[in-house]
């Protein structure tokens with residue numbers, strides 16, 4: 001690679017985001033320092049970890065520290081660390097792009113954000129880190145040298161769409177970020193970030209827990225010709241402090257350091273296991289799902305420490321994948337420092353911690369559900385889909401997971417319900433939990449499949465998320481009650497005796513007679529629709545509608561079929577069962593005409609029309625629009641002609 005100065009353009013999206021960062025985030029400018037200190041601390045963590053296996057990386061006598069140095073003319077602030085540093089390639093890759101993990105969709109949302117507040121909360125999800133310095137500086141210079149390498153790199157940008165990169169020198173490994181500060185003007189609320197008292201109070205507020213000394217080099221106070229060095233932070237790991245002494249703000253600052261999220265966490269939990277193994281954990285549920293959470297390889301994990309020393313920065317084996325949204329730290333007292341990162345899944349320490357932590361997190365979520373429903377609902381909106389994945393993958397915790405699930409239901413147009421609450425509302429006589437899957441509430445709400453169920457006063461759960469169909473395959477029952485689709489299998493809501501006969505004998509006889517009366521019509525309709533349906537039978541689910549379509553209990557619902565064909569191309573459509581309502585005037589009329597004339601064309605056309613109407617009523621597309629249309633034209637002509 002060339003040694004001269006190279007001018008490079010930021011990626012287009014980076015340049016646009018940068019502009020937003022600089023111009024829309026005018027509140028709390030001071031957090032740029034938190035971001036830079038956080039980066040420096042990460043770099044020190046990485047060097048300390050690498051040096052466990054390669055001690056030559058750290059020169060003798062090198063301290064692990066973060067230094068703040070200021071200059072008055074021009075006014076500068078430098079954040080200097082003795083960490084792992086970056087090579088030229090690293091610098092281009094890391095400092096030339098923003099929102100590496102953001103999806104295009106999330107970036108577009110950011111472009112469309114109306115208020116600065118919206119932008120701030122969205123930007124928070126990307127981790128803009130270094131770029132936040134452009135809120136206070138008009139020029140930023142990074143000089144960095146990677147541990148184990150001799151060459152150093154200088155990166156410079158004015159935050160205006162381009163940056164330069166060149167070779168330089170640096171005595172030791174690490175990184176110096178120098179900000180050329182904008183003019184301070186206390187009248188306009190622009191602080192002077194070269195003032196020692198400012199820096200002292202900002203570090204105390206945002207970075208006190210950082211485990212390396214943050215040293216302020218103060219030229220105003222000299223001693224024997226050398227400027228005073230003052231450590232600004234207490235360096236106490238937050239999870240080791242008594243909970244009552246840690247403020248909510250401190251927990252949030254720590255959360256932001258660990259996750260690089262700019263938003264506050266939704267909630268945090270501190271756990272401690274004492275006994276043969278001692279573990280401590282401090283975990284957070286974010287207030288928003290990161291844009292990559294539901295994509296193939298999200299950038300998540302828990303920080304794993306062994307007696308306060310970081311051993312793995314993002315350990316993904318401490319929680320099952322469906323809990324990947326939970327962030328934080330685990331500190332284990334008996335973990336070897338040289339734990340093999342390749343064999344983590346098989347390591348007995350890791351397996352034990354995972355078991356313990358998973359149970360703790362699930363219990364906390366259950367308490368949140370019962371104790372703080374507003375927060376729980378926010379958690380559910382952001383991470384409910386992940387929890388549903390768990391139902392299909394974590395069989396050890398299936399019961400815990402199913403009690404966390406929330407669904408829409410006929411009970412309320414706006415509130416979601418848990419399965420437990422649903423069961424508690426089940427009226428006498430209802431034995432199954434009834435649900436219907438579909439693409440939206442309006443699509444399922446008016447489905448003919450619900451008519452008799454509604455009339456009976458039974459509540460129906462609406463499962464509107466594509467992942468619900470997948471999840472249901474692993475959840476045949478809850479609390480001993482079978483989960484039953486309103487659109488699958490036979491449905492009979494009448495009370496039965498021990499032999500399975502209806503308790504009301506008159507009803508039993510009436511239905512028997514209906515079956516006999518309609519049997520030849522059913523065969524005729526089936527004959528007419530043999531290419532489309534596999535069976536025609538009388539229905540117990542319909543009240544107002546003449547017909548509906550159902551599948552067998554074990555078959556895929558039409559909604560699932562549609563999802564699959566969207567994902568995988570054409571999935572052959574399976575024939576379904578058509579149910580007719582024996583009390584409906586159309587069906588009664590068809591029977592009368594059929595008995596009078598077994599080859600009456602009106603019966604044939606009515607069968608085609610009924611089949612089409614059943615598809616339309618459930619929100620499906622017509623299987624054969626041409627056939628339906630032709631039958632409709634003939635029917636309309638006849639009715640006008642008579």
Ligand code: ADP
Nearest residue numbers: 039040043085086094127128129130131175260
């Ligand atoms: P974020 O830290 O939120 O990912 P940044 O833009 O601040 O975003 O940093 C991008 C990357 O640049 C970091 O993930 C890290 O790899 C690298 N980096 C930033 N600062 C330093 C530093 N002081 N030392 C070493 N690497 C750094």
